Amino acid sequence: MxxxxxxxxxxxxxxxxxxxxxxxxxxxxxxxxxxxxxxxxxxxxxxxxxxxxxxxxxxxxxxxxxxxxxxxxxxxxxxxxxxxxxxxxxxxxxxxxxxxxxxxxxxxxxxQKNTTGHYGCAKEEGKIIGIYSPVRRSLKTTFALTLGQILSEKVNTLYMNLEEYSGFSSLFEKDYVGDLSDLIYFMNERSANLILKLQGIVQPMNQLDYVPPCIYPSDLKTISGEEWVSLLDDIRRKSSYRAIILDMGENIQGLYTLLGKCNIIYSPVREDKISMAKMYQYEKLMQMTGQEEILEKTKKLHFTYFRGVESGMDNLVYSDLGDYIRELLAEEEDEDG
Structure with a gap:
């Protein structure tokens, strides 16, 4: 059809x-x-x-x-x-x-309850890319948004922020009509048209699409791990997005479940003693709780200073961080090839 x-x-x-x-x-x-x-x-x-x-x-x-x-x-x-x-x-x-x-x-x-059209479902499931670090102020979100914009130059990419305080409304100077909470609610009420609802909510950042994050931090705590998985499965199977980026905070339900769903996890870290101690504790906890698989697909990123990241969201791809990510992706392609 x-x-x-x-x-x-x-x-x-x-x-x-x-x-x-x-x-x-x-x-x-x-x-x-x-x-x-x-x-x-x-x-x-x-x-x-x-x-x-x-x-x-x-x-x-x-x-x-x-x-x-x-x-x-x-x-x-x-x-x-x-x-x-x-x-x-x-x-x-x-x-x-x-x-x-x-x-x-x-x-x-x-x-519309009677919407039954063909939506051009994906022929292959999208790749889930996790961005998570137990270390604060590690350029995690800046890295995630830059990665998303670079990936979107080649494939349809969706960015989702799962932090309590994303700051997006102030960052992009927008008042969002719909956000991630509405998407979850719609999925639970009428999941057949979820992808259409998604297209009614997403916002553009150059070629990257992103879902406006939850306004109220408490909303994130009411969404179960099973609901996150169901949402991701629907998006992967029914939309045209070939890459889904999850920028995750610490206070979401089912964090380990979400990390387990990721094909790869990028974990920005800092070199100072306290940050290294936090990363050590996180890795130790993963081993103690039988989550070695999460560690196996985690790639730690040791950042230094990147010029150009202060020049605005639209220019991140032209910064030193953008060059760093392109080199990172090229290395991964060589490893896979």
Missing amino acids: GANIMAIYDLDGIYAERFMEYINRSKSIPFQVRAFSKKESFLEYAREEEIEILLVSERAVTEEIRRLPITHIIVLSEETYGTEEKNNEKTIYKYQSSDQIVREVMCYYAE
């Missing part, structure tokens, strides 16, 4: 074409998009092809279009900001960023 079709019909042909190009460039949105600015050509196409979602401008929508056998019709409004019902129709504000429109469309689509 082919990809689901999303059609956009707008009298402004430039708007429709640009939106189509944006969606079709995306590697993770499970729709093929067709753009129309002429009523006759749109109607001809709609009568011959099965359209799952239609985005149609307020000025273009007619009763004839409403009667077409299209599963979901969403009106692009020039006046109403945000998603709401207007005249019993779903409306989305037209003049906002394409990625925000896509998020609103995916959230709405995922929440």
